Amino acid sequence: MAETSTGYIKHHLQNLQVCSTENGWAFNTADNPLLCKGEFWAFNVDTLGFSIGLGLIFLWIFRRAAKKATTGVPGKFQCFIELIIDFVDSNVKDTFHGKNKLIAPLGLTIFVWVYLMNLMDLIPVDWIPGLAHAMGIPYLKIVPSTDVNITFAMSLSVFVLIIFYSIKVKGIGGFTKELTMNPFNHWAAIPLNLVLEGAALLAKPISLSLRLFGNMYAGELIFILIALMGWFQLPLHFGWALLHLLVIFLQAFIFMMLTVVYLSLAHEDH
Amino acid sequence: MDFNATLFGQTFAMIVFVWFTMKYIWPLLDEAITERQEKIAEGLAAADRSQQDLELAQKKAAETMREAKEKAAELLDQAKKRHAEIVDSAKDDARAEADKIKAGAQAEIEQEVHRAREELRKQVSVLAVAGAEKILQRNIDASAQADILDKLVAEL
Numbered sequence: 174m175a176e177t178s179t180g181y182i183k184h185h186l187q188n189l190q191v192c193s194t195e196n197g198w199a200f201n202t203a204d205n206p207l208l209c210k211g212e213f214w215a216f217n218v219d220t221l222g223f224s225i226g227l228g229l230i231f232l233w234i235f236r237r238a239a240k241k242a243t244t245g246v247p248g249k250f251q252c253f254i255e256l257i258i259d260f261v262d263s264n265v266k267d268t269f270h271g272k273n274k275l276i277a278p279l280g281l282t283i284f285v286w287v288y289l290m291n292l293m294d295l296i297p298v299d300w301i302p303g304l305a306h307a308m309g310i311p312y313l314k315i316v317p318s319t320d321v322n323i324t325f326a327m328s329l330s331v332f333v334l335i336i337f338y339s340i341k342v343k344g345i346g347g348f349t350k351e352l353t354m355n356p357f358n359h360w361a362a363i364p365l366n367l368v369l370e371g372a373a374l375l376a377k378p379i380s381l382s383l384r385l386f387g388n389m390y391a392g393e394l395i396f397i398l399i400a401l402m403g404w405f406q407l408p409l410h411f412g413w414a415l416l417h418l419l420v421i422f423l424q425a426f427i428f429m430m431l432t433v434v435y436l437s438l439a440h441e442d443h
Numbered sequence: 444m445d446f447n448a449t450l451f452g453q454t455f456a457m458i459v460f461v462w463f464t465m466k467y468i469w470p471l472l473d474e475a476i477t478e479r480q481e482k483i484a485e486g487l488a489a490a491d492r493s494q495q496d497l498e499l500a501q502k503k504a505a506e507t508m509r510e511a512k513e514k515a516a517e518l519l520d521q522a523k524k525r526h527a528e529i530v531d532s533a534k535d536d537a538r539a540e541a542d543k544i545k546a547g548a549q550a551e552i553e554q555e556v557h558r559a560r561e562e563l564r565k566q567v568s569v570l571a572v573a574g575a576e577k578i579l580q581r582n583i584d585a586s587a588q589a590d591i592l593d594k595l596v597a598e599l
Contacts, residue, residue: 192447209447212447213446213447214447216448220449221449221453221456224453228456228460231460232460236463236468238472239469239471240471242472242474244479245479245482247479254472255472255475258469258473259476262473274465275461277469278461278465278468279461279465281464281468282460322446322447322449322453323449325450326449326451326452326453326454327454327457330457
């Protein structure tokens, strides 16, 4: 690479974006990488594309297993899929005791999807972007979970579900009471309670998404730094990838588990 | 940390994916797993039941075997008894038959002896008469002396 280390890192952290400009929708280019910076109506084509692609792969694999699912002796593929289903199901059942048709499939989708997104982190950092570069695409971030938009979109969706189920189960009155009469059950403490409970409520989606984003972003950055080290990168990359194998699973699991926990809390009356 | 409309794209994708999973993936697999679990539970119960049945059948077989042995022993005893009885009765019959034959023979012999004795008596009386004629050197009217002769014959 002819670039400097700073340029190399910056290049790897730049999304391929499309945004509306005076001349219509336009991609950012190598000449003008920051074309869409600050624009809200911009899409990170690379992370969004990989995210949707991986989501479709998840749906395709699981749909195939679901269609061929037999109650008799299952094949190895079905066993593997059922292993994942059972893993998610047992975790959901341990945490959530009510009746809800959404939580388990939501947990499964989040777990597998986030895992697949994180898995992209293990592909050496230059392979796919290098390939894209050769094809004339200047920037390509392939790990969707290193994009704060992706993680926030997921955690905010969960947040909406938390609010929805809180109101559905406890009613608007119950939910308001939970926000205003806790932890100090006195009318004079309502403003204080509101601040405390409101912060706790808002902390849920923020911590959920920033935890995943931070872990994956840091991991990706270290992969990029290792990739700068010449021949030394081979053992280092191997070691870090080994550790990261654990991290990507753990982060997917935590995202799923916290989603389930938050939603089961939303179902509980205090 | 730039927020942009990617948020909406990802949210939309997530809604669609979760909906699809909820509608077309989870229920099918969950149902298959639950049904299989029931099947396995039933199979295990059936295996337990058949094990019990087997034990019962084995017990019954042993019982039947024992009864058959007892019956066979009983039959053998009866047969032995009957055999002894038959042998005994045959012996008795044979003895009775032998006695009858012996008695018949005895009677015949006695008859023969009697007859011989009568014959002898007659001949002796003839001889006696002839002897007496000779002794008297004369013709004796046999009929006149018949009473004497008869007395003589009766004495012999």
